[in-house]
Amino acid sequence: MTRPASERPEEVKELAGEGRLITVTVDKPAHGGTFVARHDGRVVFVRGACPGETVVAELLPDSSTNARFWRAETIEVIEAGPDRVPSAWPESGYEGIGGADYAHIRIEAQRRIKTEVLQELMTRARIATYPIEDIQIEPARDDHTGLGWRSRVRFSVDHGKVGMRGWRSHEIHAVGSNPLAHPSIQSLGIGVWTAPNGVVAVDVAAPSGSAPVMIVRAEKELSLEDLNLPAGSEKASVVLTTRSSTTILRGDDTVREIVGDDVYTLYAGGFWQVHIDAPRLLTAAVGDALEAHEGERVWDLYGGAGLFSVPAARAVGTQGELVSVEGAERASADAAANLAAYPQAEAVAADVRDFLAEASEGPDRVIMDPPRAGVGEKAMARLTELTRKRMVYVSCEPSTLARDLRIAEQEGWAISDFQVFDLYPHTHHMECVVKLERAAR
C-alpha cells in the first residue's frame, strides 16, 4: 500500500505527477546489483531494493514505452523486506554514488544473493560438469562488517569538488568518510579536500608494506604547494600525472605489498587485488587449485605484477619453467623484478591473444586472471588445446566466466572445484577461482 499522497516527500509527489513512478514488489536478484520486478507484464530491473519488498521506484529515462524491459531506482520503501538494514553507506542511496549497490542489505543476505546470482548465471550457461548447487560464496577472513576493505580508491574531482561520481550521472557527490576504504585511506582526508583547478581525479593506494601513495591526475602541471593537500596526508607519497608527464612530488611512485613471506614491489597506479585480504586468500586458493609440481611448465596469464607467478615459480623449482604474461609494460617490468630471484621465471610483456597465437608448445598448467571481459572464445579454445593438465581460472566477472567455462566444457574439460569469495562487500561483485581438468573419456 502506498502512503497517502499528502504524506509523501515533495520529490516523490513531483515524479508521480510526471508519471515516472511505479509501485512494484521485487523478486529475484539480477546480475549487476538490481532486482527483478514486473509491472503490467513488463520486466523491470530495480536498484536499491531487497528481495520480497514493495517499493516505489523512479523509471530511468531509457524506460520507454517500446523498451523490452525497464530500469528503475527505489525512491521509497513501502514494505521493507527482512534483509533491509540502515545503509552502511547512505551516499549510495537514491540518486547517489555507484560502487555500493548492496549497502542497504544485511551482509549475510548480500552473500546469499550473490550465490543465487552466480548459480543462475552458471545454470543459464548450461554448466554441466559441476554441481551448481555446491557453488557457495565465502567471506574473507574475519570480515563481519564488510567495511574498511578497499586498499585502492579513486576519487573524482570537478571544479575542486572531491568525491565520487553518481551511478547514473557525472555529478560529483561528497563521500563522507567512505566506509569501504581502508582506515589509512580515510585518514588522508581526501574526501574533505578542495582541490585546485586542473585536478580531475586522485587514485589512492594503501599498501600493506609501505606508506600510502596519492596519484593526482591533472590537466596541467601543479606543484605540491599548488595542491595544498589536506592535513592528514603528510605521510603519503604524491605523484602528479598529466597527459604528457608523470612527476613524483613527494616520496615514491611504487608501493610494497606483503603476502606471507613474499614482498612485491609495484607501481602505485598498477593493478593490485583491492580487498586487503585478497592477495593472501587468492594466492592460497590458486596454489591449492594449481597443485604445480617440480619440473613442470606453468603460465600465469594476465599476470599483473606477479602475485600468482611468484608462488608458482617456487612450486615448479629451478628444473621447471614459469612464464608470466601481462599486457601493461610497467606491470610486466614489475613482475620481472618481483621474479628476479627465480631463474626459472620469465615475464613477457604481451597481449595474451598474441602470446597464444605464437605459442607452439603448451604448458602443463595455466593460471588465467583476465579483466572483466574474460578470456574470450578464441583464446579459451586455444588454451584448452595447448594446456596439458590443468587450468585455474580467476574471475571478477561471473557472466564472462560462465561463457568461458562453457567453452572449456565443450572442448572436453571439466570443472573439478569452484570457489567464490566475497571480496567486494556492499557491492554486487564477487571473485571466483575455478579448477578445470581434462574430462575423463
Ligand SMILES: C[S@@+](CC[C@H](N)C(=O)[O-])C[C@H]1O[C@@H](n2cnc3c(N)ncnc32)[C@H](O)[C@@H]1O
Ligand atoms: C584482474 S588483473 C590480474 C592481475 C594479477 N593476476 C593479480 O592478481 O594481481 C588483470 C590483468 O590483466 C592485464 N590485461 C588485461 N588485458 C590483457 C590482455 N589482453 N593481455 C595481457 N594482459 C592483459 C591487466 O593489465 C591486468 O594487470
